[in-house]
Amino acid sequence: MxxxxxxxxxxxxxxxxxxxxxxxxxxxxxxxxxxxxxxxxxxxxxxxxxxxxxxxxxxxxxxxxxxxxxxxxxxxxxxxxxxxRGGMVMRIAGWLADLPITRRVVLLNVLAGLLFVASISIGLRGFDESRAAWHEMQQEQIAGKLSGTSIEQARRTAEQHYEQAALAFGVLGLIGVFGFGGITLLTLHHIRRSVDVATGFVDGIAGGNLIGTLPTVGRDEVSQLIVKLAVMRNNLHELIALIHNEVARMAANSESLNTVASETRESANDQSGLATTMAAAVEQLSVSVDQIGDHARETHEASELSSQHAQLGAAVISGTADEMSSIAQAVTTSAEAVDALSVLSKNVSMIVGVINDIAEQTNLLALNAAIEAARAGESGRGFAVVADEVRKLAERTALSTKEITGIIAKTQGATEQATSEMRQVVDRVQRGVALASDAGSSISSISDSATSVLRAVEGINYSLAEQGTAAREIAQQVEKLAQGSEFNFQRATVIQSAAGDVHKLLKELQTHAAKFRIT
The missing domain is CATH 3.30.450.20 (PAS domain)
Known part of the structure; x- marks a missing residue:
């Protein structure tokens, strides 16, 4: 640039x-x-x-x-x-075009007046010269100084002055008339052209064309009007451009508002339904809390009864443990007696063994005596009888010892089995005593737990009472929330309708603004 x-x-x-x-x-x-x-x-x-x-x-x-x-x-x-503009003529023409119309009219009148005065002045001067020539000719004719030829020449001179004056007057008059008419026509043409330019410029603005070329104008009144129209067009262009931008932005915002209003309406409707459902749920919760309170009171009563039974059971189990301890002690004593009996049975078995040995030796001795008696013949017959009886006695003794040994063996087996079973009984009784002791401890713990449960149930009862009150308050608040949600739904419906109306108005405004050409 x-x-x-x-x-x-x-x-x-x-x-x-x-x-x-x-x-x-x-x-x-x-x-x-x-x-x-x-x-x-x-x-x-x-x-x-x-x-x-x-x-x-x-x-x-x-x-x-x-x-x-x-x-x-x-x-x-x-x-x-x-x-x-270049050149003197163009500059003068530009200077004349830039003159205000009033000054051009004044200048036109001044020029016309000057031409009129000049024509009159020249005409009067010619008439004066012609009249002076006639007057001089008449004076000389009166004095007899002029001949016929001189008179004719003087007359022609006067007529020539008159004709020259008339011609000058006519020429200047024609120049004044045509000059005034020409300047007037040029002025009117310029005014008409300026008005046509202004009209075309205004028609373009009226037709919505805000980007037309600014016409070349002078400095007269019509040109000043075009200048003001140009300023107005620029302001209108800026306004329409601003309207275009703002309407586009507002249209986008209105669409967003419409969408948000629709979503808000749906959300408010859902919220209203949820609030209603929540109110019913809270009401049901309140009823459930009351029912839980009833069950808690029943649990409290059952816990008190369980605590009493636990304490009674602890006492019974404690007594049972004592009795089982006594039984264990008695069984232990019986087991010791059976053990002593087993020892005695073993001693008897030993004695029976000795007797059995004696019987066997006696049987051998009887057999030897019988042999010796047989050798003795008749003299040993009586001894043989004795020996035979001794042998029989030894056999019976051996048989008896065998039976006694069997009985003792059975007795020892039974004694050992009884001892073993008594020991098992003692062990079981001792385990029972231990279990009874553990049961007593458990019952004591149960009793302590039952006491803790009682305290907890009492706390639950208190908490349930507070929860019941809170649940009823929540139910009231949720009911208010449901009413507020319904109100919000109605307001959201109104907002959505208003947003739709605003969107329609913006569309109409866009349509009207689009009639103006700004790009």
């Missing part, structure tokens, strides 16, 4: 005029882009407003060529974004 463009821009804005032109901007990365900018000063004088739209390829090419020429030729000047 040449420096002349920026000089013209700031000078135009400082003078309160709009500036329109093709601007080449540079990006931070070094690239550039072209825009068609229209800058207008703000009404309060605090700054300016610039409306920038995309420039066409033809506008870009023309501006690029102009700016290249300006870089090489510093004499090229800009005026309000356009190429300034």
């Amino acid at each position: 040449p420096a002349e463009a920026f000089r013209d821009l700031w000078q135009t804005l400082k003078s309160g005029r709009p500036w329109s032109g093709i601007v080449k901007n540079r990006r931070k990365n070094g690239d550039h882009y072209w825009v068609k900018a229209t800058a207008t000063p703000l009404a309060d004088g605090s700054g300016y407003m610039s409306v920038r739209i995309k420039a066409s390829r033809q506008e870009i090419e023309a501006a690029d060529q102009l700016y290249k020429r300006m870089q090489s030729d510093a004499s090229i000047r800009l005026q309000e974004g356009h190429l300034a």
